[in-house]
Amino acid sequence: GEDVEQSLFLSVREGDSSVINCTYTDSSSTYLYWYKQEPGAGLQLLTYIFSNMDMKQDQRLTVLLNKKDKHLSLRIADTQTGDSAIYFCAESGLKGAQKLVFGQGTRLTINP
Amino acid sequence: NAGVMQNPRHLVRRRGQEARLRCSPVKGHSHVYWYRQLPEEGLKFMVYLQKENIIDESGMPKERFSAEFPKEGPSILRIQQVVRGDSAAYFCASSPSGLAGGSSYNEQFFGPGTRLTVL
Numbered sequence: 001g002e003d004v005e006q007s008l009f010l011s012v013r014e015g016d017s018s019v020i021n022c023t024y025t026d027s028s029s030t031y032l033y034w035y036k037q038e039p040g041a042g043l044q045l046l047t048y049i050f051s052n053m054d055m056k057q058d059q060r061l062t063v064l065l066n067k068k069d070k071h072l073s074l075r076i077a078d079t080q081t082g083d084s085a086i087y088f089c090a091e092s093g094l095k096g097a098q099k100l101v102f103g104q105g106t107r108l109t110i111n112p
Numbered sequence: 113n114a115g116v117m118q119n120p121r122h123l124v125r126r127r128g129q130e131a132r133l134r135c136s137p138v139k140g141h142s143h144v145y146w147y148r149q150l151p152e153e154g155l156k157f158m159v160y161l162q163k164e165n166i167i168d169e170s171g172m173p174k175e176r177f178s179a180e181f182p183k184e185g186p187s188i189l190r191i192q193q194v195v196r197g198d199s200a201a202y203f204c205a206s207s208p209s210g211l212a213g214g215s216s217y218n219e220q221f222f223g224p225g226t227r228l229t230v231l
Contacts, residue, residue, distance in 0.1 A: 004154075035222075042116075042203060042222040043155070088154055098207075099145065099157035099168060100220060 002026040006089055006103035013111050018076040020106045022089030025070065029091040032065060033100065034074045037086045046074070046087075081110050114139065116206050116223035124229045131191040131198070133226045137206030144187040145220055146179060149201040161187060194230045201225045 003025045012018045024032070030051050035043040049056045049063045049072070056063045062075040076083055086105040092098070117136040125131050137144050142163050147155040160168040161181035172179065176194075181187040191198055205220035 040224075042224045043205075044222070045219060048219070098143070098160050099171065100147075100155075101157070102147075102154035104152075104154040 002029075002091065002101045004089055004091060004101050004103040006087075006106045008104060009107050009109070011109045011111060012079050014079060014081060016079055018074075018079045018083065018108055020074045020076075020087050020089075020108065022072040022074075022103055023070055024072065024089070024091050024101075026091060026101070027070065029070075031092045032063075032072050033090040033092075034061075034063065035088040035090060035102075037088060037105070039085075043088065076108075079108075079110055081112075084108060084110050116204055116221050118202075118204050118223035118226050120226060121224060122227050122229070124231065125194045126231050127195055128193050131194050131228055131230075133189040133191075133202050133204075133228070135187040135189070135204030135206075135223060137187070137204075138208075138221050141206035141208050141221070143207045143209065144181050145205045145207075146187075146189050147203045147205065149203060149225070151200070155203060158189075191228075194228075196230050199228055199230045201227045 005023045031048050033048040034046045036046050037043050047058050047061050047063055049065050054065050060077045064073045086107050088105045089103040090100040116138055119134050144161045146158040148158055149155045157171040159172050159179045163181055164183050176192045178190045203225045204223045207220050
């Protein structure tokens, strides 16, 4: 079955880069996503990557995909206090299956 | 443009009561998804609906839970005879379509969630 794993916590200093990692098991994943959840709020799509890409950059965000190892990462450059949130990795599994499979979320804490 | 709206935002029920959670998708979206987030966990898929049809309910518990998305009005997630283990945040998402051009790209727009507490 599909499974997505993330480490639960990450703490970085303001101004440093944050790297959040994710592994998945479904080799037929077509799209992989990063969502951000702030306290008491819903999920906000940050970025996504198609499985035939290995990198995508969008302003401070860089997504790296290693399809061979089924490893996805999100790098946030120049981390700010407003980046404090829980970050979820998700994948769309089998083609035609519209559900998203989420990891447990990584809580990012910024230290001043 | 209004995003996905869910109400109520917070719902308190006693064991054995019924909970009704409502979701109004983004205007023009005909696909709705419900997810459940237990405390300190990620979101788990429950059900995927199009107007008047359930497409995938593989994540729905077999008993007490039902969902509908009528031709008119919001999508409803209904939980009968709630138990303490039903306490969670329930998120609704909507998308304009299912498959897009043969791919599975599927941007889902999430609502703020309904936080259900069962006493």
